Amino acid sequence: MNIEEHAEELASDLGVDKAEVKRDLENLVEYSVPVDEAKGNLRRKYGDGGGNTTPASKDIADIATGDSNVSVTAVVLTAGKRSIRYQGEDQVIYEGQLADETGRIDFTSWVEFGHDPGDTLRLGNAGVREWEGDPELNIGQETSVETVEEAIDVDDEVGGDAALAELSPGDRGVDVEVTPLEVESKVIDGRDGETEILSGVLADETARLPFTDWDPHGEVEEGASVRVENAYIREFRGAPSVNVSEFSRVSRLERAVEATESAPHLDVGEAVASDGLFDVEVTGNVVGVRDGSGLVERCPECGRVTQNGQCRQHGAVDAEDDLRTKLIFDDGTGTLTVVLDDELTAEVYGGGLEAAREHARDAMDREVVADTIRGELVGRAFRTRGSLSVDDFGATLDAAEFAETGGDPADRAEALLAEAGR
Numbered sequence: 001m002n003i004e005e006h007a008e009e010l011a012s013d014l015g016v017d018k019a020e021v022k023r024d025l026e027n028l029v030e031y032s033v034p035v036d037e038a039k040g041n042l043r044r045k046y047g048d049g050g051g052n053t054t055p056a057s058k059d060i061a062d063i064a065t066g067d068s069n070v071s072v073t074a075v076v077l078t079a080g081k082r083s084i085r086y087q088g089e090d091q092v093i094y095e096g097q098l099a100d101e102t103g104r105i106d107f108t109s110w111v112e113f114g115h116d117p118g119d120t121l122r123l124g125n126a127g128v129r130e131w132e133g134d135p136e137l138n139i140g141q142e143t144s145v146e147t148v149e150e151a152i153d154v155d156d157e158v159g160g161d162a163a164l165a166e167l168s169p170g171d172r173g174v175d176v177e178v179t180p181l182e183v184e185s186k187v188i189d190g191r192d193g194e195t196e197i198l199s200g201v202l203a204d205e206t207a208r209l210p211f212t213d214w215d216p217h218g219e220v221e222e223g224a225s226v227r228v229e230n231a232y233i234r235e236f237r238g239a240p241s242v243n244v245s246e247f248s249r250v251s252r253l254e255r256a257v258e259a260t261e262s263a264p265h266l267d268v269g270e271a272v273a274s275d276g277l278f279d280v281e282v283t284g285n286v287v288g289v290r291d292g293s294g295l296v297e298r299c300p301e302c303g304r305v306t307q308n309g310q311c312r313q314h315g316a317v318d319a320e321d322d323l324r325t326k327l328i329f330d331d332g333t334g335t336l337t338v339v340l341d342d343e344l345t346a347e348v349y350g351g352g353l354e355a356a357r358e359h360a361r362d363a364m365d366r367e368v369v370a371d372t373i374r375g376e377l378v379g380r381a382f383r384t385r386g387s388l389s390v391d392d393f394g395a396t397l398d399a400a401e402f403a404e405t406g407g408d409p410a411d412r413a414e415a416l417l418a419e420a421g422r
């Protein structure tokens, strides 16, 4: 059955207007609600078969993605507001987190949500949908929302105040105190035509993160110290990014926010388990140099590394020489790929592009460059810092810094290789 047919069935069962039911059904399906669940929702909404009773109250920890509707009493931890483009129109939605004694859960409200962090609410008949494997509450027309006096003892901190190092993609209603380190004004072709936005890098005492201000706030200036309220966090190139919108409040701070000079230092295992990090430092051993390292050729159109003058996207091209290194980096807790650009590769190789070309010509083999790098690096310990992205194929750190560590690298490498049975 298609939506049309489902709507017809519902309209006839419930004795209500088909166009109305169809609109509701399309709304729910658009938000990834499975069609059977959406129909169940609408049957309840339109009062089919006495099913219009408020669903049973649940503890947050007991809410499962299979639930269709629940009632919950919970404290508002965060509440943010933003605008999304939905079926060609701008719609304001409210998002945040709720908590009770048993746990916390994300929510989205499709109707006006005039409650602040700290308020205790009784939600009757909230929808449940799955978002990336976890249940999330949906507050809509059919949900009753009451403020209650009851105090709930939650472990979670109420309010959106967060340090940059704690943020992950999906966080909403976030408040940060930061100093913009880089601010660039750009005109983009947005959903309403050409729009000016600001983008760059923010820092606080704990970390640096990229940001976008979709509705440029004058307070966002390089070197200023500002408080940003009601920001949301998205993933940008595999790392969290702070999004400031027309609903965010930005104000100058009396105090000066100090930008951290250092990046958080993580075990490789922790880094690999993250959602990606804009600026991170790891220490470990080089256990290998991947193919496609040393003197490589790139497509002049897209910059991809080519094989035998063939670009995956552009076919046969007049490829250009470049230096690049992809290292397998391991500290015993996990493995990631570290990519060195042309400059860092020249440092570890001990010569630039010209030297590499000459070396390859003399040996009549381009692989000698990668072999030299392999001989220099494998088995030694390094500290590297850069931007980490994580996808299904593993974790990749684009190095901005790469330097040998002190201590006893030989011992560590030997121990590691012994552990690996080599």
Ligand SMILES: [Zn+2]
Pocket: 299, 300, 301, 302, 303, 304, 311, 312, 313, 314, 315
């Ligand atoms: Zn190409």
